[in-house]
Amino acid sequence: MNILKYVGCVFFMAVWGCAKENKELPTQLQLKVADKNGDLVSGARVYLYNTESDWVNGTNYAYSFYTDSKGEALLVNLDAKRYYIYVVYNCLQNKVVTNTDYTIAVSPNTTTLKNIQLYGAGGMSFRNNYTTVTIQYSVSKNNSLIASYNVAPLGQTPVFIFEDGFYDVSVKNLANGVVTNFIKTYLNCGGSIPFSFP
Secondary structure: OHHHHHHHHHHHHHHHHHHHHOOOOOOEEEEEEEEOOOOEOOOOEEEEEOOHHHHHHOOOOOEEEEOOOOOEEEEEOOOOOEEEEEEEEOOEEOOOOOOOOOEEEOOOOOEEEEEEEEEEEEEEEEEEOOOOOOEEEEEEEOOEEEEEEEEOOOOEOOOEEEEOEEEEEEEEEOOOOOEEEOOOEEEOOOOEEEEEEO
């Protein structure tokens, strides 16, 4: 009888111990947010979106939180899936035209790590005052083309967010091929430049 009790106790402890060891770890996301100089940014607002459309429009975020005094944030028990990330602090943000690193795939039952770089950012918009001709705006930095936008007659683009700095902007008349260059332009952090032609 004692042997049965002993075997029963050993069996119970083995099952209980294994069950305890197999407990799932929480699904977590740990972010570190820094500026382009590598300085960690505390108090940055972080938004996670389920879809790229919501991310682009800044609507229907799934989670929102702030970085701590070390420029870090830990989100626990979130859904394991791909998220689109928008981080902002004053005029710094990660959502600039040249940044393509704006998603994170959160893995289940583990801590997913992600470093986010913020850029000084400002906006540019582009208007076409012709009534019958489409024009193309081109934006370059350090002699490298960053973006181009075709604007229909009497059309206006939304505001596009660029990293602060000097830019060369030109406009091409798509009817006759004539290119007009604007003077070199400096975009301030938090600034906005509306371009209009002619």
